[in-house]
Amino acid sequence: MHTVAVLALDQVIPFDLSTPIEVFTRTRLPDGRPGYQIRVCAERREIDTGTFVLRAPWGLDGLQGADTIIVPGTADPAAPLAPEVRDALRAAAEDGTRIASICSGTFILAAAGLLDGLRATTHWIAAGLLATAYPDIEVDPDVLYVDNGQVLTSAGAAAGLDLCLHMIRRDYGSAVAAHAARLSVMPLEREGGQAQFIVHDYAPTPQGSVLEPLLTWLQDNLGRDLTLADIAAHAGTSTRTLIRRFREQTGTTPLQWLHRARIRQAQHLLETTPHSVERIGAQVGFGSPTAFRDRFKRTTGVSPHTYRRTFS
Numbered sequence: 001m002h003t004v005a006v007l008a009l010d011q012v013i014p015f016d017l018s019t020p021i022e023v024f025t026r027t028r029l030p031d032g033r034p035g036y037q038i039r040v041c042a043e044r045r046e047i048d049t050g051t052f053v054l055r056a057p058w059g060l061d062g063l064q065g066a067d068t069i070i071v072p073g074t075a076d077p078a079a080p081l082a083p084e085v086r087d088a089l090r091a092a093a094e095d096g097t098r099i100a101s102i103c104s105g106t107f108i109l110a111a112a113g114l115l116d117g118l119r120a121t122t123h124w125i126a127a128g129l130l131a132t133a134y135p136d137i138e139v140d141p142d143v144l145y146v147d148n149g150q151v152l153t154s155a156g157a158a159a160g161l162d163l164c165l166h167m168i169r170r171d172y173g174s175a176v177a178a179h180a181a182r183l184s185v186m187p188l189e190r191e192g193g194q195a196q197f198i199v200h201d202y203a204p205t206p207q208g209s210v211l212e213p214l215l216t217w218l219q220d221n222l223g224r225d226l227t228l229a230d231i232a233a234h235a236g237t238s239t240r241t242l243i244r245r246f247r248e249q250t251g252t253t254p255l256q257w258l259h260r261a262r263i264r265q266a267q268h269l270l271e272t273t274p275h276s277v278e279r280i281g282a283q284v285g286f287g288s289p290t291a292f293r294d295r296f297k298r299t300t301g302v303s304p305h306t307y308r309r310t311f312s
Contacts, residue, residue: 002171005039005066008047008056009074016072016102019160027168027180035172043085050075060088066097073103077126081111100152102160110134114151121146123156142301211249222262223285228254263299270308277304
């Protein structure tokens with residue numbers, strides 16, 4: 001039987017901790033036998049989750065001999081990793097154990113040095129912090145999970161379910177995974193990635209910046225067919241100077257900023273109005289429904305119709 005060790009550290013997020021326990025415990029093979037044996041392991045006998053105290057039946061020695069280790073997220077992803085935890089994870093990796101993280105658990109794998117040179121993901125809100133703290137990791141904030149073979153990472157919260165179902169399919173095939181998905185009331189594969197859940201804020205601009213009036217004007221004129229020359233003319237500057245100022249103060253280009261603002265407004269309209277996708281595309285300044293759908297899917301990972309079904 002496949003043994004899954006779930007590692008609970010201080011301030012572990014209860015949802016992340018319970019997800020693999022529930023999914024793997026309820027997985028059944030075609031003959032009715034359980035597919036997995038679960039060990040809940042901790043660095044100390046009792047772990048404070050911030051909501052309750054967890055008494056784990058296994059210590060770090062429970063990681064030894066496990067086929068899979070899952071590291072749930074913790075409330076403080078920047079918290080230092082205890083040397084004994086780091087060493088236990090490294091030893092498991094050297095033994096060929098499959099190791100996966102849920103949400104901010106990616107930071108724990110990163111601190112243990114298990115993600116250097118690899119592609120990884122985490123909750124979108126912490127992706128920037130992960131990329132800054134660990135520049136050797138290729139951080140992809142748009143996907144639900146990343147499978148590197150031995151090491152896997154998932155995005156936040158419910159993406160842990162996606163990752164667990166993916167591992168079940170790897171271990172036992174689609175039929176067993178589909179049954180586990182039905183028990184979890186989850187699709188075996190969700191459309192899109194976590195990009196659809198990201199709130200696309202505008203790039204920060206210092207208050208009082210020379211660009212502030214221009215950005216306000218752009219926001220008020222999203223529905224117009226604006227070119228780079230139109231924006232530069234309104235700003236009273238050359239296109240070259242405009243691009244330079246945008247790069248310096250927002251980290252992006254004028255047209256990229258405009259596209260992001262249009263998609264954000266479209267998300268709001270899809271969530272709050274019954275307007276057709278075609279009408280919304282025109283309202284936010286796209287010249288054709290096809291151009292709107294292409295840009296929306298490129299930004300969020302899903303179509304406008306799928307986004308509306310999810311969030312309206």
